[in-house]
Amino acid sequence: MKFSSCFSNCFSLPSETAIINISQQDPQGENDENFTVFSYSELKLATRGFSAANKIGEGAFGCVYKGLLANGSIVAVKMLSIELESMRGEREFVSEISTLTNLKHENLVTLKGCCIDGAKRLLVYNYMENNSLAQILLGGQQNRIKLGWEARRTISLGVARGLAYLHEEVKPHIVHRDIKASNILLDRNLIPKVSDFGLSRILRDNVSHISTHVAGTLGYLAPEYAFSGRLTRKTDVYSFGVLLLEIISGKTVVDFDLELGEHYLVQKAWELYRANRILQLVDPIVGMNYPEEEADRFIKVGLLCVQEKARLRPEMSMALKMLRHDVDIELDQISQPGMVADLMNIKLGQKTTLHSLYSKASNLESTPSPLSSCS
Numbered sequence: 001m002k003f004s005s006c007f008s009n010c011f012s013l014p015s016e017t018a019i020i021n022i023s024q025q026d027p028q029g030e031n032d033e034n035f036t037v038f039s040y041s042e043l044k045l046a047t048r049g050f051s052a053a054n055k056i057g058e059g060a061f062g063c064v065y066k067g068l069l070a071n072g073s074i075v076a077v078k079m080l081s082i083e084l085e086s087m088r089g090e091r092e093f094v095s096e097i098s099t100l101t102n103l104k105h106e107n108l109v110t111l112k113g114c115c116i117d118g119a120k121r122l123l124v125y126n127y128m129e130n131n132s133l134a135q136i137l138l139g140g141q142q143n144r145i146k147l148g149w150e151a152r153r154t155i156s157l158g159v160a161r162g163l164a165y166l167h168e169e170v171k172p173h174i175v176h177r178d179i180k181a182s183n184i185l186l187d188r189n190l191i192p193k194v195s196d197f198g199l200s201r202i203l204r205d206n207v208s209h210i211s212t213h214v215a216g217t218l219g220y221l222a223p224e225y226a227f228s229g230r231l232t233r234k235t236d237v238y239s240f241g242v243l244l245l246e247i248i249s250g251k252t253v254v255d256f257d258l259e260l261g262e263h264y265l266v267q268k269a270w271e272l273y274r275a276n277r278i279l280q281l282v283d284p285i286v287g288m289n290y291p292e293e294e295a296d297r298f299i300k301v302g303l304l305c306v307q308e309k310a311r312l313r314p315e316m317s318m319a320l321k322m323l324r325h326d327v328d329i330e331l332d333q334i335s336q337p338g339m340v341a342d343l344m345n346i347k348l349g350q351k352t353t354l355h356s357l358y359s360k361a362s363n364l365e366s367t368p369s370p371l372s373s374c375s
C-alpha cells in the first residue's frame, strides 16, 4: 500500500490501524503494490480544484473528474456523494477498496486507490480515453463513433470475459449488479473495461447504489431482481444480454422516441427471432459486410441471457463459449424473455434507489432521492 505525503492530514485514522486491517484481508501483502491512499490536496490539484472543466460525468455515486497526477498519469476521480451513514466506516472502506484494487483483468477498469478527507470519500481510477459505450454507441450524434462489426465483437467478448472473471475467478465471487452501457468504458484502443464493480461493498448492508432515474437503467434489471431483490450472478447475465442486444443493434433498451412497437429492445429482438428475421436487428451502420452467422449467434446468446427464468440463463463463462462458438446454442433453450414493459409503468423521472423501486412496483409512487447532487 502506498500513502501520499500528506496522508495523515486527509485520513483521520492512524495509518498503522489501516495497515493492520488490510493485512487481515491480504495476508500475503499482495495488495500493497496496487493500492494508493491519495491525499485530498493531491487530487484537488490534479483536477484543478474539481473544476467544471474537468468534470467528465456524473452517476448515482457522484461526479467524476479527469485529473493529472504529479507523476504524469491521467486518472478519473470519483467524488462520492453518498450520505456518510450509508457508507461503511473508514477502516472498512479502505479495506474494501484495497481488496478491489487487487482485481486485475484486461476488461476491468483499474481502481488505483482512494482518498478520505473528513466526510469526503473519493475513488481514483485509470482514465479511459473513449468514455463509455453509452456515449459512443448510444449517445448523441456528436459523441458517437461508427462501430463496425469487428469492434462490436471485441467489445461483446471483452465484457463477457470481464464478467466471467468477476463471477467465476474472483473468490468470493462478485455480482456487479449494475451492468449497463454507461458502466462499460473504452480505452484508447476501444478495449472495453467494466467499471463500478464491487462498489456495493463500500455501502452498509441494505443500501443499494443502483440508480433508477432513467428508464434505460430499469431496462437492464432482471425481473426477479427488480421485483423481489433476488440477486445472483444470473442477475448480471440478464443485464449482459440486454447490453449485447444494444451493442448489436445500436439501440437503447428502452426508447420512447421510436414508433409504437419498437420501444422495447428485448421485445423487438424476441419478435424478430420468432419471425425468423433476427438479422434485422443488426445496426445498419455496420453495413452489409458482416458475418451473418456470427451476428445471428450473438443475438441468440443475447436472448438466452434475458430469459425470464434465471435458471434458463447461461453462466457467463458459458455465454462466452457460445459467443466464441466453442459450444452450440440449442435453439429450444430460447423461450420468452423477461420483459421490461411492466417496469416501465412505474412512475419515473426522479432519482430513486432500487430499494424504493420495490415498493413503487406496487404503489407506483416515487420517493425523494437520498443522494445529494454535484455542484
Ligand SMILES: Nc1ncnc2c1ncn2[C@@H]1O[C@H](COP(=O)(O)OP(=O)(O)OP(=O)(O)O)[C@@H](O)[C@H]1O
Pocket (backbone or CB within 6 Å): 056, 057, 058, 059, 060, 061, 062, 063, 064, 076, 078, 109, 125, 126, 127, 128, 129, 131, 132, 134, 135, 178, 182, 183, 185, 195, 196, 211
Ligand atoms: N475511469 C473513467 N475514465 C473515463 N471516464 C469515466 C471513468 N469513470 C467514469 N467516467 C465517466 O463518468 C461517467 C459517470 O460515471 P459513473 O460510473 O459515476 O456513473 P454512470 O455509470 O454513468 O451512472 P450510474 O452511476 O447511474 O450507474 C461515465 O458515464 C463516464 O462518462
